[in-house]
Amino acid sequence: EPRSTWCCLAWTLVVGTMNSLVFFMNLLLMFVIFTIVLLPTIVVVYFGFQCHSRVLHSAARYCRSILDDNSSSALIILGFIIMSPLIVVAMAIYCSLARRLRLFICFQPYSRAVYKGVKWRWYEEGGLCSCVKGWNTQVKAWV
Numbered sequence: 001e002p003r004s005t006w007c008c009l010a011w012t013l014v015v016g017t018m019n020s021l022v023f024f025m026n027l028l029l030m031f032v033i034f035t036i037v038l039l040p041t042i043v044v045v046y047f048g049f050q051c052h053s054r055v056l057h058s059a060a061r062y063c064r065s066i067l068d069d070n071s072s073s074a075l076i077i078l079g080f081i082i083m084s085p086l087i088v089v090a091m092a093i094y095c096s097l098a099r100r101l102r103l104f105i106c107f108q109p110y111s112r113a114v115y116k117g118v119k120w121r122w123y124e125e126g127g128l129c130s131c132v133k134g135w136n137t138q139v140k141a142w143v
Helices: 005-037 039-051 061-065 069-101
Strands: none
Touching (some): 005 039, 005 069, 039 061, 039 069
């Protein structure tokens, strides 16, 4: 049966807050994974831009003795070339981890806020995000 107006608004706030929290946890996990995997690209491109004479032209010793404009350009190009495969690797790691932790099951439908008696999705499956139940080996995902 449908909830009253004020009860529906309160439950909408609860479900919306929970879904927002799950979304930001997913976003934080994605940010950490992408930062770790793309760290080589970040470092190579940073040193390439830092030592190039037309960009920053740092006065650091390694810029004066080791890296000239040609090697700085090579570092910039190399960094952008290795970025594409590393983005694919980072996304595969994130999707695999999200599937193993069942993070997308934690999102709750708004019907929980509108109707009485609708159970939490994770409650029916054995706990928050199905962590209590054993892993389902029949689930397959393509990345």
